[in-house]
Amino acid sequence: MTGNGRPMTRYIRHAAAFCALLLLALLVNATRVQLVQARTYDENPANRRHTIARYGQPRGDILVGGRAVTGSRDSGEQFRYERTYKNGPLYAPVTGFASQVYGTSLLEGAADGVLAGTDPALSLLPLWNDLARARDPGGRVVTTLDAAAQQAAYAGLGARRGAVAALEPSTGRILALVSTPSYDPGELSGTGSAVAGAWARLNGAADKPMLNRAVRQTYPPGSTFKVVTAAAALDSGVVRDLDAPTDSPDPYRLPGSSARLTNEVEGCADASLRYAFQWSCNTVFAGLGVEAGRDAMRTTAAGFGFNDRKLGIPFRVSPSTFDTRVDKAQLALSSIGQYNTRATPLQMAMVAAAVANYGSVRTPHLVERTTTDDGDTVSATGQHTLGRAMNPSTAVRLRELMTDVVEKGTGTNAAIPGATVGGKSGTAQHGVHNSGTPYAWFISWAQDDDSMEPAVAVAVVVEDAAADRGDISGGGDAAPIARAVMEAVLDR
Amino acid sequence: MLSPGTTAQADPPAPVVRLPRRRGIEFTLLVMAVLLSVYGYCGVGLARTGAVPPGAAGYGAGLGVLALLAHLAVRLRAPCADPLLLPIAVLLNGLGLVLIYRLDLETPADRAAPTQLVWSTLGVALFIAVVVLLRDHRVLQRYTYVSVVTALALLVLPIFFPSVNGARIWIRIAGFSIQPGEFAKVMLALFFAGYLAANRNALAYTGRRIWLLQLPTGRVLGPILAVWLLSVGVLVLERDLGTSLLFFGLFVILLYVATGRTGWIAVGLLLAACGAFAVGWLEPHVHSRVEDWLHPFASIEAGLGPNQLAQSLFAFAAGGFLGTGLGAGHSILIGFAVKSDFILATAGEELGLAGLSAIFILYGLLVERGIRAGLALADPFGRLLAVGLASIVALQVFVIAGGVTGLIPLTGMAMPFLAQGGSSVVTNWIIVALLMRLSDSARGRSEEKQQDEEKRLGEEKRLGEEKRPGEGKPQGAGTQQGGEVAP
Numbered sequence A: 001m002t003g004n005g006r007p008m009t010r011y012i013r014h015a016a017a018f019c020a021l022l023l024l025a026l027l028v029n030a031t032r033v034q035l036v037q038a039r040t041y042d043e044n045p046a047n048r049r050h051t052i053a054r055y056g057q058p059r060g061d062i063l064v065g066g067r068a069v070t071g072s073r074d075s076g077e078q079f080r081y082e083r084t085y086k087n088g089p090l091y092a093p094v095t096g097f098a099s100q101v102y103g104t105s106l107l108e109g110a111a112d113g114v115l116a117g118t119d120p121a122l123s124l125l126p127l128w129n130d131l132a133r134a135r136d137p138g139g140r141v142v143t144t145l146d147a148a149a150q151q152a153a154y155a156g157l158g159a160r161r162g163a164v165a166a167l168e169p170s171t172g173r174i175l176a177l178v179s180t181p182s183y184d185p186g187e188l189s190g191t192g193s194a195v196a197g198a199w200a201r202l203n204g205a206a207d208k209p210m211l212n213r214a215v216r217q218t219y220p221p222g223s224t225f226k227v228v229t230a231a232a233a234l235d236s237g238v239v240r241d242l243d244a245p246t247d248s249p250d251p252y253r254l255p256g257s258s259a260r261l262t263n264e265v266e267g268c269a270d271a272s273l274r275y276a277f278q279w280s281c282n283t284v285f286a287g288l289g290v291e292a293g294r295d296a297m298r299t300t301a302a303g304f305g306f307n308d309r310k311l312g313i314p315f316r317v318s319p320s321t322f323d324t325r326v327d328k329a330q331l332a333l334s335s336i337g338q339y340n341t342r343a344t345p346l347q348m349a350m351v352a353a354a355v356a357n358y359g360s361v362r363t364p365h366l367v368e369r370t371t372t373d374d375g376d377t378v379s380a381t382g383q384h385t386l387g388r389a390m391n392p393s394t395a396v397r398l399r400e401l402m403t404d405v406v407e408k409g410t411g412t413n414a415a416i417p418g419a420t421v422g423g424k425s426g427t428a429q430h431g432v433h434n435s436g437t438p439y440a441w442f443i444s445w446a447q448d449d450d451s452m453e454p455a456v457a458v459a460v461v462v463e464d465a466a467a468d469r470g471d472i473s474g475g476g477d478a479a480p481i482a483r484a485v486m487e488a489v490l491d492r
Numbered sequence B: 001m002l003s004p005g006t007t008a009q010a011d012p013p014a015p016v017v018r019l020p021r022r023r024g025i026e027f028t029l030l031v032m033a034v035l036l037s038v039y040g041y042c043g044v045g046l047a048r049t050g051a052v053p054p055g056a057a058g059y060g061a062g063l064g065v066l067a068l069l070a071h072l073a074v075r076l077r078a079p080c081a082d083p084l085l086l087p088i089a090v091l092l093n094g095l096g097l098v099l100i101y102r103l104d105l106e107t108p109a110d111r112a113a114p115t116q117l118v119w120s121t122l123g124v125a126l127f128i129a130v131v132v133l134l135r136d137h138r139v140l141q142r143y144t145y146v147s148v149v150t151a152l153a154l155l156v157l158p159i160f161f162p163s164v165n166g167a168r169i170w171i172r173i174a175g176f177s178i179q180p181g182e183f184a185k186v187m188l189a190l191f192f193a194g195y196l197a198a199n200r201n202a203l204a205y206t207g208r209r210i211w212l213l214q215l216p217t218g219r220v221l222g223p224i225l226a227v228w229l230l231s232v233g234v235l236v237l238e239r240d241l242g243t244s245l246l247f248f249g250l251f252v253i254l255l256y257v258a259t260g261r262t263g264w265i266a267v268g269l270l271l272a273a274c275g276a277f278a279v280g281w282l283e284p285h286v287h288s289r290v291e292d293w294l295h296p297f298a299s300i301e302a303g304l305g306p307n308q309l310a311q312s313l314f315a316f317a318a319g320g321f322l323g324t325g326l327g328a329g330h331s332i333l334i335g336f337a338v339k340s341d342f343i344l345a346t347a348g349e350e351l352g353l354a355g356l357s358a359i360f361i362l363y364g365l366l367v368e369r370g371i372r373a374g375l376a377l378a379d380p381f382g383r384l385l386a387v388g389l390a391s392i393v394a395l396q397v398f399v400i401a402g403g404v405t406g407l408i409p410l411t412g413m414a415m416p417f418l419a420q421g422g423s424s425v426v427t428n429w430i431i432v433a434l435l436m437r438l439s440d441s442a443r444g445r446s447e448e449k450q451q452d453e454e455k456r457l458g459e460e461k462r463l464g465e466e467k468r469p470g471e472g473k474p475q476g477a478g479t480q481q482g483g484e485v486a487p
Helices: A009-038 A037-043 A049-054 A087-094 A106-110 A114-115 A125-132 A149-159 A193-204 A222-235 A273-279 A282-292 A294-304 A329-336 A345-356 A392-408 A472-489 B023-049 B056-075 B085-104 B115-131 B137-160 B180-209 B215-238 B241-259 B261-284 B282-292 B307-318 B345-375 B379-402 B423-440 B446-460 B474-480
Strands: A063-066 A070-074 A083-084 A140-143 A162-167 A174-180 A360-364 A367-371 A379-380 A385-390 A419-428 A439-448 A457-462 B169-172 B176-178
Touching: A009 A037, A009 A273, A009 B345, A037 A125, A037 A162, A037 B307, A049 B474, A063 A087, A063 A419, A070 B137, A083 A329, A083 A472, A087 A174, A087 B180, A106 A114, A106 B085, A106 B180, A140 A439, A149 A174, A149 A457, A149 A472, A162 A345, A162 A472, A174 A273, A174 A472, A174 B180, A193 A379, A222 A282, A222 A294, A222 A345, A222 A392, A222 A419, A222 A439, A273 A282, A282 A329, A294 A329, A294 A345, A294 A385, A345 A360, A345 A392, A345 A419, A345 A457, A367 B215, A367 B261, A379 B307, A392 A419, A392 A439, A439 A472, A457 A472, A457 B056, A472 B085, B023 B056, B023 B085, B056 B085, B085 B115, B085 B345, B085 B423, B115 B379, B115 B423, B137 B215, B137 B379, B137 B423, B176 B423, B180 B215, B180 B241, B180 B379, B180 B423, B241 B261, B241 B379, B261 B282, B282 B446, B307 B379
Parallel strands: A063 A140
Antiparallel strands: A070 A083, A140 A367, A162 A174, A162 A457, A360 A385, A367 A379, A419 A439, A439 A457, B169 B176
16 A cells, blocks of 8 residues: 555656666667677678678679670569670680679679679768668679670680680780680579579589680690790790701600600701791700700790789689709600690780780780779779790791791691781690590781781680691691681781 | 545645646647658658559558547547557557568568558557546456456467467467467456555565565465466466566566565566576477577577578668668568567668667657556556556567567567557557556546546645545445555
């Protein structure tokens, strides 16, 4: 009762205080969850909000020659926008895939921040975005590719396994990057069971369609590596006159070994560098490599870009290798592009480009610039010199040698009227006891007769070329593809 | 009723305080509440499709008509009632409808908002019925024991129906799911209030004279303990720990308010702690909830993906301070029960800490207004009833809001007014109606009828003892006073 010194109001006030305490506890805890620990919770990998936001808007496009080669499709699912590709297999070695399930690869991966709209450089006021929870529309990635060259390379390879890489020698802009067989990255967009099926099928396929052979596969470069050996020989002074006979026995006995190296062609004994280069004499170049020595070979190879583990265009390029811990016999074999010498098609395109560009190697790059969705430039890829492969005078002489190959040697298939074309063919033996079908190589560059600068350098590798013509198969199988690419760039 | 002259001491004539009725304020607040709800409804549509949803006008009109009818009923029959209670209820109910409508957009196959609107209408109808038909809350004290029997019946009923999602708290009749436990809350509050109002002195005195449990105490406390044990037992059988916790809290609060004896509370808390500990360890359903609370991300570490509590925490965290905006969050990831038990996560994510705090404060105001009515009332039954009803809201909000924000182990319970659930909405409207009636009584009803009561109220505050019981109409309060002439 209210009487008896027992005022109920007091107890009611206590009860009210208790309720207030509960309210306070709720407010404090809400602050803890929503402000203090919010970041931890937001960044928990099991929290799907980031992924949902990421796919909540159309992904920015990748442009080739001013036209988008990608698109976005509204799926209406939780991960709303799915990537589409306008000519998927053609550009797959450039774009890679952007899958809701399997992540991103190649340019889709390397430029993901811009494409997804998360790159802070896309917005004028990044802080405002945080406050308003706005997300910039996906930016665009403008590539350096030449659509015609890409198309020509892809058509040229056709159903054969192989790869093409083409560069602009004076800038390092990548004009074509093709790998066959290819795949449609659009198959990996989305979340359905079809995506999982496509992923399993593509990864399990024997001919590895998802392997980017142009930058992620290294091949023995075979005779095309003789360009590097010739550069080393000329730079180091082992050869001073292109037409002077070299001291080269035929067959060539590998130093410290009883194994003998032979040639596919006649007249290589003591041949001049010009003749040896034109007809690809193994014996001469094996000897020149040994004569120039391990250090000179290593320096020159590194100058071209071999053994560079950091190259990215912007996505990673598998390092091409020239083994430096070799004895003389191994050095002899390495100098003709065998033993542990391996190169990506892109690396061999850089070799051709270095010759065409008078010895200077420009950093290859695939992205011209990135822009916001309405075209304002976010960043532009500067042109840098990766290194100097040889003296300019050596380059001039090598240009001469390579031009000879196309005019009257193993590379006549690459000749283009009205342009100076230099090339070098190659056939690389591989497999146990060289039992595999040889790889056919052709590297070349072309300069329009009206132009001051070389327009294009290209490397072609065909894995399963018909091998009945021996060393000249590079000229037979790969050179026409190289010519088609060069013609496309020269606009013929 | 007593007139001023009948009191022993000649007090200065209690000033007849003519409290402003403030119905105009209530109307203004109601308009704002309806407009806010419509604004939220439009906001959802604008965020999702860029257009005002086609049903906005209808929704606004519907809510507005409901609010207007309730307001008119209050004007007619409870003109002195607290002007905040009804607008808060309308706002929370409207906001709940917006949140459910917003979540319906994610689950087009399972629309809950229309059903919720029907239940809200029923709730308002019952609110009006209570306000109109119940002219004096003291009438209810007559039904103390009827209440407890009804409450127990309601609690036992779902045991005969199949369990849903691990809890036997639903009964299904003709396609409708009803949670009788929701209605039992009001019944139990009535019982506790009525019983404690009648017996509080006995409880208090025995407690004071002999410190620990004694026979007389047992005699008086027996029935209430028995009821409590029974209800808790039923709830453990039904695996509805939240309601069990709520009943216990209600019991302890009312016992304390009635007697002022902290000793009882200590004993009660000790018993409850033992019980909770035992249930927490022995009952697998409850045990897993405790584990989830202690380690909300254990399932993620085990590679099973986030559980509901983790998803709920993610949702709250995603809201930050200002929220994502209505319609722009992803609380649907919580999955099951996102519209009912976890509705607060949607509010937290889309309205942010700011909005969530506003909602908490609305509940706080609702509770405070209820308790204030209790403070102003004269009769112990009314006081206890007001405090009990307010405590139900407070405890319920705490149990479920604390559960989904990881403050306490999660127990399934409906957020008053916000959450999907017909029984809950209807019950809460009844609670608000009762609080309206109580506050109307507290602030004095129409002066010609209640003038004398106001005076008595003023005296009681000052004096605390009245000599003449039962002079007026036979009333609950009167009978009680009869038992206390002793000193």
